[in-house]
């Protein structure tokens with residue numbers, strides 16, 4: 001029951017990485033849970049992958065905390081616990097009633113913890129979670145306040161002035177600098193979109209200047225609000241990745257997530273990029289947790305799903321199902337089978353559902369074999 005993962009996070013030790021437990025147990029294993037704790041958010045970013053479920057008021061229906069603890073207790077190897085929203089820190093009651101107890105539970109079990117926040121609220125709001133937090137994950141897709149203004153309010157129902165946006169942007173920047181200075185592990189995520197592709201290196205260097213310890217980089221995928229945005233081609237993405245690797249600061253850890261390039265691809269350029277990432281100092285490619293070692297659940301409905309930005313029907317419910325059983329249902333699910341692959345020689349457990357659906361529709365990855373790069 002007790003999981004011990006006390007060593008510090010580093011490119012050599014990423015507790016969210018799915019392949020380590022896969023190697024240990026010979027099959028995918030549920031070791032990671034993500035909780036959606038609110039559908040409220042003060043922003044409405046153009047790329048929001050859960051934008052369709054954002055509301056103005058959270059449901060009063062809540063899964064009782066003792067039942068959530070029971071479901072967590074039933075997971076034999078809990079390596080990581082993540083909190084997401086909406087903006088999880090928006091509702092003080094939720095912070096007190098759910099976020100702090102969940103983070104404390106994971107911390108006391110020896111699991112690593114993460115919260116996904118836009119970090120735009122008053123700094124003192126974050127104090128209560130810091131003792132139990134391992135990763136403060138923020139979104140950062142901007143080179144200045146103007147960029148933030150263009151991005152963060154696209155789907156807002158009421159107009160927001162530039163000066164309001166600038167104030168919010170400055171709060172986020174100041175909070176990041178202050179918390180990083182206090183030793184909080186701030187991991188800033190950028191999405192590769194048509195708006196960020198040409199300035200990703202500048203964004204990367206700003207993230208370093210703010211004191212963040214890691215830059216997490218993902219392509220934009222067409223989920224919820226992001227469905228209205230242009231999705232870059234694989235060739236365009238390759239160019240962006242190579243430019244970033246050319247121009248990055250080697251002292252800042254880059255984590256590439258939901259990478260749509262694999263060691264089983266036939267393109268020489270794809271293989272060269274995968275190898276370049278593998279060989280670069282302070283660069284890691286994370287096998288995607290969703291469905292490989294993680295499930296998402298929701299404190300309001302109790303529904304258990306494979307990923308918070310997917311359209312797959314729930315795999316079960318906290319009220320009635322063990323989380324391990326929900327995970328096994330996904331392992332056998334017909335939607336998962338075409339990419340239920342594993343190539344230890346390539347350190348790869350295959351794509352997740354949204355990557356496969358976006359770039360590899362109709363491909364059966366079980367018929368492919370990755371090479372050792």
Ligand code: SF4
Pocket residue numbers: 262263264265341342343346348349350351365366368369370371
């Ligand atoms: S695990 Fe799947 S995606 Fe990865 S290299 Fe092998 S076949 Fe390709």
